[in-house]
Amino acid sequence: MYNEDKAPKKLKITDPQIGLEKAMSWCAYQERCQQEVRDKLFEWGLWPEAVENILAELITQDFVNEERFAKAYAGGKFRIKKWGRVKIKLELKKRRISDYCIRKGLKEIEEDAYTETLKKVLRTYSAKLKEKHPLKRTYRLINYAQSRGFEQDLIREILSADKS
Numbered sequence: 001m002y003n004e005d006k007a008p009k010k011l012k013i014t015d016p017q018i019g020l021e022k023a024m025s026w027c028a029y030q031e032r033c034q035q036e037v038r039d040k041l042f043e044w045g046l047w048p049e050a051v052e053n054i055l056a057e058l059i060t061q062d063f064v065n066e067e068r069f070a071k072a073y074a075g076g077k078f079r080i081k082k083w084g085r086v087k088i089k090l091e092l093k094k095r096r097i098s099d100y101c102i103r104k105g106l107k108e109i110e111e112d113a114y115t116e117t118l119k120k121v122l123r124t125y126s127a128k129l130k131e132k133h134p135l136k137r138t139y140r141l142i143n144y145a146q147s148r149g150f151e152q153d154l155i156r157e158i159l160s161a162d163k164s
Helices: 016-029 034-043 048-060 066-081 085-094 099-106 111-128 134-147 152-163
Strands: none
Touching: 016 034, 016 048, 034 048, 066 085, 066 099, 066 111, 085 099, 111 134, 111 152, 134 152
């Protein structure tokens, strides 16, 4: 049975100054985009005018920087999760990052490292595949790499180079 006494209390902040200090601390911990900060401030219970004022102050004091966020996000998702450019771009768009910042973020990914990562992703998945039919195997490899956010033409190029 659900016990209301044990439920975590939702943090409600009504003082914009406390909201600003808490947001500064939250942004200093990890790179954040404007939308994440805006959502968190609303979650804390601040009203729209206070949210926009706090966000403006965070940007002025360089706690929130969309370009820096895009670079950190793209680099991290590529290195740690082995995501391709397509998936990274979609996720940045979901966070309402500008096209300019997205381009800057994607430039953080070196072409050689990108190609090598795709090759490694394909090799790893290929080793797990039990499919013996060559066309079905290729189809599955392409689908898998695309689901990871890699471009189809690059996937095909690497797969055809491996065959020869």
